[in-house]
Amino acid sequence: MGEIFFLSLISLLLFFGPALAAIAIRRSLSIPWQLVLLVICILYAAFPILIGLGGVGLAKVYNCTTDINIYKCPGNPSLGETITLMTFAHLLAIITIPSGILGIIGMLISLVIKFVKLRKGEETSQAPFAIFYRSRRHKLIAGICSAIAKKTNLPLLAVRIVTVILAIVAPGFGAPLYLWLWLAFPLEPNS
Known part of the structure; x- marks a missing residue:
């Protein structure tokens, strides 16, 4: 049952960026909403790396030491476990970066199509x-x-x-x- 859960989670993470782009294209969202979804795709792609960097920063602030990738904080063992999990979050970037890039490409294509239609004076609010x-x-x-x-x-x-x-x-x-x-x-x- 655990394998099914992790495979489902991985497929969900891979599907996120392209799904946002498909929603923007199929629903013919306005340019401000497409820009919001574009920012979400960019943040989604970078999120695991930002969490990992945050964990390293916290380790420096609280003077935590590392022992083979496991952080130990003086006086607070649970903080060491949290920082260890945060520093391993960068491994999710293997999944989120390709998904985010596909979403970004889809959003940019959608925005270019919308701008071309605007320059030609065509209606852009109609769904395809x-x-x-x-x-x-x-x-x-x-x-x-x-x-x-x-x-x-x-x-x-x-x-x-x-x-x-x-x-x-x-x-x-x-x-x-x-x-x-x-x-x-x-x-x-x-x-």
């Missing part, structure tokens, strides 16, 4: 044509399962059961994927 629309009529929560069932010609109940199982077995993957589909894809247009 979506291949996948969430269902309005057959939804329990967001219409994702009924849209998947319609797109793949599978029974709606089977798609819902698989979605619930995925959310239970791999909560770090199934639930965020569902949330991302909810945010990234619009409701079907009114007929």
Whole structure:
């Protein structure tokens, strides 16, 4: 069960940056909101390194010593454990930097497209044509399962059961994927 949790967590961390870019593109967010998401992608990529540097700084402030990458602080052993965890946070950068870079690239492409449309005098607030629309009529929560069932010609109940199982077995993957589909894809247009 622990392996499934860590694999789900790793996939969630890898998915974060591209998911933000996809939301900005699919929802055709305004330029200020796209800039906010761009800053979030940059901070996400750098966050583990900043935590690691913060841990090293705390070790210097509290005169902690290191013994084979384990910090020991005089008079406060729990602070030594916290600083040790903080200094090992930089290892997450292996995952967050590629994800953040993909998100940054997607956000920059989206911003360039938006600026080109503005220069041509075209409308930029319209969402692009979506291949996948969430269902309005057959939804329990967001219409994702009924849209998947319609797109793949599978029974709606089977798609819902698989979605619930995925959310239970791999909560770090199934639930965020569902949330991302909810945010990234619009409701079907009114007929």
